[in-house]
Amino acid sequence: MSAKLLHKEKWSEFTGRLSGKNLWAPAVQGEVKKFVPVAEGETVSLEGGNTTVPPKALIFPQTETLYRFSRGEEEPEPPAIDEEMVLLGVRPCDARAMALVEKLFRWDFDDPYYLKRRELTTLIGLACNEPEINCFCPSVGGSPASTEGLDILMTDLGESYLLEVLTDKGKAIAGAVEDLLEEAPAEALKQKEKLAEEALAGIKWSVDPEGIPEALPQLWEDPLWERVSAPCLGCGICTYLCPTCYCFDIQDEVEGSAGRRCRSWDSCMFAEYTVHTSGHNPRPSRRERTRNRINHKYSYFVDKFGEIACVGCGRCSSLCPVNIDLIDILRQVKAAQ
Amino acid sequence: MSEQFRPNIVAFLCNWCTYAGADLAGTSRVQYPANVKIIRVMCSGRVNPLYVVNALQQGADGVIISGCHPGDCHYMEGNFYARRRLKLLKELLEFTGVDPRRFTMSWVSASEGHKWKEVVEKAVEDVRAAGPFDQFQRRQIGW
Amino acid sequence: MDLDKLRKTAAEIVSRDDVKYLIGWRRGTFGYRVSPHFVRDAAGADELIFSPLCISNLANYLTLVEKLPVPRGQEPDTRKVALMVKGCDSRAVAQLLAEKGIKREEVVVVGLPCPGMIDRKLLAEKYPETEQAAEIRWRGEDFVLVDGEEETVIPRAEVLAEKCRLCRHPNPVLSDVTVGEPVEPWAAAEDSGVAEIMAKNAEERWAYWEEQFSKCIRCYSCKNACPLCYCEDCILDRLDPIWVNRSVNFSENTAFHLARAFHLAGRCIECGECERVCPAGIPLGKLNRMLAQTVREEYEFEPGLDPEAEPFQASYKPDDPEEFIL
Numbered sequence: 119m120s121a122k123l124l125h126k127e128k129w130s131e132f133t134g135r136l137s138g139k140n141l142w143a144p145a146v147q148g149e150v151k152k153f154v155p156v157a158e159g160e161t162v163s164l165e166g167g168n169t170t171v172p173p174k175a176l177i178f179p180q181t182e183t184l185y186r187f188s189r190g191e192e193e194p195e196p197p198a199i200d201e202e203m204v205l206l207g208v209r210p211c212d213a214r215a216m217a218l219v220e221k222l223f224r225w226d227f228d229d230p231y232y233l234k235r236r237e238l239t240t241l242i243g244l245a246c247n248e249p250e251i252n253c254f255c256p257s258v259g260g261s262p263a264s265t266e267g268l269d270i271l272m273t274d275l276g277e278s279y280l281l282e283v284l285t286d287k288g289k290a291i292a293g294a295v296e297d298l299l300e301e302a303p304a305e306a307l308k309q310k311e312k313l314a315e316e317a318l319a320g321i322k323w324s325v326d327p328e329g330i331p332e333a334l335p336q337l338w339e340d341p342l343w344e345r346v347s348a349p350c351l352g353c354g355i356c357t358y359l360c361p362t363c364y365c366f367d368i369q370d371e372v373e374g375s376a377g378r379r380c381r382s383w384d385s386c387m388f389a390e391y392t393v394h395t396s397g398h399n400p401r402p403s404r405r406e407r408t409r410n411r412i413n414h415k416y417s418y419f420v421d422k423f424g425e426i427a428c429v430g431c432g433r434c435s436s437l438c439p440v441n442i443d444l445i446d447i448l449r450q451v452k453a454a455q
Numbered sequence: 456m457s458e459q460f461r462p463n464i465v466a467f468l469c470n471w472c473t474y475a476g477a478d479l480a481g482t483s484r485v486q487y488p489a490n491v492k493i494i495r496v497m498c499s500g501r502v503n504p505l506y507v508v509n510a511l512q513q514g515a516d517g518v519i520i521s522g523c524h525p526g527d528c529h530y531m532e533g534n535f536y537a538r539r540r541l542k543l544l545k546e547l548l549e550f551t552g553v554d555p556r557r558f559t560m561s562w563v564s565a566s567e568g569h570k571w572k573e574v575v576e577k578a579v580e581d582v583r584a585a586g587p588f589d590q591f592q593r594r595q596i597g598w
Numbered sequence: 599m600d601l602d603k604l605r606k607t608a609a610e611i612v613s614r615d616d617v618k619y620l621i622g623w624r625r626g627t628f629g630y631r632v633s634p635h636f637v638r639d640a641a642g643a644d645e646l647i648f649s650p651l652c653i654s655n656l657a658n659y660l661t662l663v664e665k666l667p668v669p670r671g672q673e674p675d676t677r678k679v680a681l682m683v684k685g686c687d688s689r690a691v692a693q694l695l696a697e698k699g700i701k702r703e704e705v706v707v708v709g710l711p712c713p714g715m716i717d718r719k720l721l722a723e724k725y726p727e728t729e730q731a732a733e734i735r736w737r738g739e740d741f742v743l744v745d746g747e748e749e750t751v752i753p754r755a756e757v758l759a760e761k762c763r764l765c766r767h768p769n770p771v772l773s774d775v776t777v778g779e780p781v782e783p784w785a786a787a788e789d790s791g792v793a794e795i796m797a798k799n800a801e802e803r804w805a806y807w808e809e810q811f812s813k814c815i816r817c818y819s820c821k822n823a824c825p826l827c828y829c830e831d832c833i834l835d836r837l838d839p840i841w842v843n844r845s846v847n848f849s850e851n852t853a854f855h856l857a858r859a860f861h862l863a864g865r866c867i868e869c870g871e872c873e874r875v876c877p878a879g880i881p882l883g884k885l886n887r888m889l890a891q892t893v894r895e896e897y898e899f900e901p902g903l904d905p906e907a908e909p910f911q912a913s914y915k916p917d918d919p920e921e922f923i924l
Contacts, residue, residue, distance in 0.1 A: 148813065148878075148879045149877075149878065150877070150878050150879060171815070180816075181844075181846045251628055322729040323729070349633055349635075349636070349659075351875070352822050353818050353819030353821075353822045353823070354815075354816070354817035354819070355817045355819055358815050359815075367844060369843070371593075382844045382845050383846075385817070388818070402664060402666055404662075404664070435627070435628075439819055439875035440654065441631040441632065441633035443626075446627050505841055505860075508853050508856050508857065509841065512853055525920070532914065535914035536911070538918055538923065539910070539914055539918055540911055542922060543889055543893070545922055546888070546892050547856060547859055547888075547889060549800075549803075550795065550803065551804065551856065551885075552803030552806070553800070559924065562924070574924050577924065590808070591849055591852060593843070
C-alpha cells in the first residue's frame with residue numbers, strides 16, 4: 119500500500135484525465151443521486167451524502183441481456199463484456215457490499231456476467247467524514263473509512279485528498295496520474311486517522327448484532343413480524359436500493375422470430391416473488407416477506423457465508439415511504455429474544 | 456423521407472360493424488391504402504387501452520379503433536364505454552407527447568365501405584405526416 | 599388538534615368488540631418521519647398523533663391486507679377496521695365503496711378535518727432532518743417546529759404539500775366519528791404542474807416524460823401506496839399474456855406508467871401518494887391530475903365524493919363528448 123496526496127487545485131485535471139477511462143461518479147438528478155458517466159473533461163463534485171441508487175447497479179445492472187437468439191440461428195449470442203470502468207467516490211459501505219455480493223456470485227457457480235464486470239471495474243472510494251442520519255456501519259463490521267473491496271481509498275483532508283492505493287488495479291490508476299500526486303506526509307495519514315475517528319463518533323445509531331443470527335430462527339412465529347410488517351407497502355424500495363440485495367428473475371422477451379433472455383432485479387418484498395405455478399404462495403403475506411428480508415440478511419447469509427449481509431448504509435430506513443426502520447426491527451428482535 | 460416511409464397502422468375493428476364495413480370495401484373493390492393491419496375484436500368496448508400501448512411498443516406508427524355508431528352496438532352499449540375510455544387514453548397519450556395524429560377512432564357501420572376507405576386514407580395521411588414512431592419501440596430501446 | 603380527544607376516541611373504538619384494529623399515525627423513528635400505526639388495544643392509542651406530517655393516506659391498508667384462507671375449523675374474522683382519514687383519504691374510502699372494493703359495514707371511519715400537510719422533502723431542504731423525531735404543530739395558517747422549549751414558525755407557503763395547495767376537499771366527505779372542527783376550505787391553487795406540460799408541444803412533452811420515466815426503477819411503490827390500485831390479479835404480475843416486460847427500460851417503464859395512470863382515470867382522488875412515495879421523484883401526480891381534470895371538465899364527474907355513484911369508466915352518458923371520433 120502506498121499513500122499519495124492530491125491537491126484540490128489539481129482535482130479537475132485528475133478527474134479530467136480519468137474521464138478517458140470510462141469514469142463514473144455520483145451526480146444529483148432531480149431527487150435522485152446516482153452514478154453517471156463522466157464526459158471527457160467534465161469535473162466531478164463529491165459533495166454531499168451517499169447515492170440513492172447504490173453502485174451495485176453498474177456491476178449488476180437492473181436489467182441485463184444474458185444472450186440474444188433468433189430463429190434459424192443455432193448459437194445464441196451473449197453480449198460482450200469487455201469495457202473497463204472506474205467508479206469514483208464509492209462509499210466504504212457500498213464497496214464492502216460488493217465484496218459480500220461477490221461471495222454469492224462465486225458460490226456454487228461462477229456467474230460470468232457479474233464477475234467479469236467486477237474484474238473490469240476499479241473502485242476509488244471516498245471515506246465518509248460526515249456520516250448521515252441512518253448510517254450504522256460500525257454495528258455490522260464496517261467503518262466510515264473501511265478499505266474492503268476498494269482499490270483506492272480517498273479521504274478529504276480539506277485542502278487535498280489523501281489517496282491510499284490498495285491494489286494493483288489501484289496502482290494502475292495512480293500510475294496514470296502520477297504527475298499530479300505527491301508522496302503523502304506522515305501528518306496526512308495522522309489527520310486521516312483523526313477524521314476517521316471523528317466520523318465514527320458521529321454515527322448516531324447502533325445495534326449489537328451479537329446473538330441476532332441465532333435468535334432469528336427461534337422468533338419465526340413471533341408476533342413482532344406482524345407488527346413490523348403491518349405498515350409495509352410491499353414495494354421494492356428497500357431491496358432494489360439495498361447494496362447487498364442481489365435477487366434476480368430471468369425471463370425471455372420474444373418478438374416475432376427473435377428475442378433475448380434477460381435478467382432483471384427481483385424483490386422478495388413482492389408477492390409474485392415466491393408464487394408457485396399452481397398459484398400457491400409459501401409467503402402469502404407481507405409478514406412472511408418482511409421476515410424473510412431480515413432473516414436473509416441477518417441469518418441465512420450468515421449461515422452460508424459467515425457474514426451479515428448488511429453493511430449499515432441505512433438506505434432502507436431512509437428511503438422507506440412508511441418509516442419501516444431496520445434499526446427499529448433489529449432492536450425489536452433483540453428485545454423479543 | 457415521406458416517400459419511403461410507409462406507415463404501419465394497426466386497426467382494431469369491431470366484428471359487427473367496421474370489420475363488416477371493411478369487408479364490404481373489399482368486396483366492392485374499393486381501393487384504399489394497404490398500410491393497415493386489421494385485428495378483429497368482438498366490440499370496440501373490448502379494446503383494452505393497453506392494446507394500443509402495446510401496438511406502439513411493438514412497432515406500430517399509428518392505431519385505428521373503429522366500431523358501430525352509437526346506438527347500433529351489437530351489445531347495446533359497448534361502444535359507449537369505448538368512447539369514454541378511449542377519449543381518456545387519447546388525452547393521456549397526447550399529454551405524454553405522443554402525436555395525436557397517431558390515434559384515430561371512428562364509427563363505421565357494416566354498410567359504410569366508403570367511409571372505411573376515407574378513415575384509412577385520413578389515418579395514413581396523418582401518420583405519414585407525423586412520421587415514424589420508433590422512440591417507444593421495444594426493440595429500439597431495450598434490445 | 600386535540601390529541602387527547604383523538605386518543606380517547608380511538609381507545610373507545612378499539613375497545614369495541616366488533617373492531618379488529620384502528621389505523622392511524624404515530625411519530626416516526628427519526629426526522630420528519632411518521633409511520634402508520636396499527637392500534638390493537640386501548641394502550642396503543644396513546645401513541646397516536648395527528649400532525650402536519652401525517653400526509654400519508656391510510657386507506658390503502660383496507661385493501662392491502664392479504665385475505666388469507668381461513669384454517670379449517672376457524673371462523674373468518676369479520677370485525678371492522680377503523681381508519682383515520684383526512685379529506686383526501688376519505689375520498690379514497692368513498693371511491694372504494696362506490697367500486698364495491700369494500701363494504702360500508704367493514705369500516706369505521708374516523709374523520710379528521712385537515713388544515714393542510716407539509717411536504718417533508720421541502721421541509722428538510724430548509725430545516726435538515728436530524729436523528730430526533732421532530733414535533734410539528736399547526737398554528738393559525740402556519741406550522742411550528744417544536745423542539746423542547748424552542749419553537750420555529752414555518753410559513754405555510756414554504757412547505758405546504760402540492761396536493762394540499764390544490765385541495766378542494768379538506769373535510770372528510772364521509773365519517774362515522776369526526777374529531778375536530780371542520781376547516782374552511784381554502785381557494786385551490788391553479789395546477790401549474792399540469793398547465794406547464796400542457797403549454798409544451800408534443801416533442802417537448804415527450805422529452806419531458808422520457809426523462810421522467812427513464813428514472814423509474816419499477817419498485818412499484820406508486821402502485822402499492824395507491825389506495826385505489828387494489829386488483830388481486832394485477833396485469834403487471836401477469837406472465838401470460840405478458841403486458842409489460844420485466845426488463846427496466848424506457849419503453850417498458852412508459853408502458854407501465856401509461857397503464858397505471860389509465861387505470862386510475864376517473865378514479866384517482868388526488869391524494870398524491872404515488873408521487874410522495876416515488877424514490878425516483880417522478881411527478882406521477884401530474885398524469886393523474888390531468889386525467890382528473892379532463893373528467894371533471896368534460897364529463898362533470900368527480901370521483902370519491904359519493905359512495906353510491908356509478909364508477910366513471912363503468913358508466914356512460916349517451917351524449918358523452920365524441921368530437922375526436924371520425
